[in-house]
Amino acid sequence: MGHGWEGAVLRLFRGRDFTFTVTGVERITDRYRRVRVTDGGLLAAVPPHPTMWVRLWFDRGGKPHQRAFTLVDPDPRAGALSLEFALHSGAASDWARSARPGDTVDATLQGSGYTRPAPAPGRLLVVGDPAALPAVVSLLADHPDTPATLWFETPHLGDRVLPFRLDPDRHELRLVERVDGGAGLVRRVRAELPALVRDPADVYAWVTCDTVTTRALASFLRREVGIPRSRLHALGYWRP
Numbered sequence: 012m013g014h015g016w017e018g019a020v021l022r023l024f025r026g027r028d029f030t031f032t033v034t035g036v037e038r039i040t041d042r043y044r045r046v047r048v049t050d051g052g053l054l055a056a057v058p059p060h061p062t063m064w065v066r067l068w069f070d071r072g073g074k075p076h077q078r079a080f081t082l083v084d085p086d087p088r089a090g091a092l093s094l095e096f097a098l099h100s101g102a103a104s105d106w107a108r109s110a111r112p113g114d115t116v117d118a119t120l121q122g123s124g125y126t127r128p129a130p131a132p133g134r135l136l137v138v139g140d141p142a143a144l145p146a147v148v149s150l151l152a153d154h155p156d157t158p159a160t161l162w163f164e165t166p167h168l169g170d171r172v173l174p175f176r177l178d179p180d181r182h183e184l185r186l187v188e189r190v191d192g193g194a195g196l197v198r199r200v201r202a203e204l205p206a207l208v209r210d211p212a213d214v215y216a217w218v219t220c221d222t223v224t225t226r227a228l229a230s231f232l233r234r235e236v237g238i239p240r241s242r243l244h245a246l247g248y249w250r251p
Contacts, residue, residue, distance in 0.1 A: 078102075
């Protein structure tokens with residue numbers, strides 16, 4: 012399957028194409044699946060960095076359809092990695108549900124980057140949901156000694172037992188039920204986060220929820236909490 016006009020644009024911007032091959036599939040919960048793959052040479056060509064992501068290509072009604080996924084446990088020596096899928100309706104989830112060893116999926120590396128905040132933050136303030144969990148885990152792993160508070164939205168009961176990989180001595184997990192299209196999460200963060208911020212320049216905030224929620228929280232963190240733009244990463248991962 013070709014990648015259509017989107018693929019052509021990515022090639023113009025020096026996107027690099029690889030083919031992943033499925034080696035195993037793990038059911039984490041009814042709504043969350045991990046797919047292990049060989050990397051098609053990706054990690055030998057481009058060493059992994061925290062929160063590294065690729066665009067995966069799927070067929071949707073005979074047309075190419077791409078979605079971004081964070082690499083999980085990338086292993087350059089083995090040429091392998093995992094991909095995690097928060098299952099819902101859509102081409103990516105359909106592929107993950109039916110994936111079997113030997114299946115392949117095309118991947119394009121273009122746009123992934125990460126700049127470690129400097130100076131190092133005294134605390135991480137993280138807001139996410141199941142779609143953002145791999146990126147959240149990668150971010151926390153890059154700051155192993157930094158205290159972090161994570162507000163994690165749970166659209167379903169099973170989302171409360173996902174593989175958060177938290178250090179109980181440094182990480183605090185605050186589970187938030189998804190209500191009112193994400194407004195419940197906004198209310199919780201607005202009520203609880205300011206008390207954790209003594210110096211806005213000493214924290215690093217990472218917000219990766221749906222686009223509406225992310226936009227509301229980014230505005231709150233900048234305008235009301237006073238977190239500088241250089242200390243805030245806000246990116247909507249999906250549209251409600």
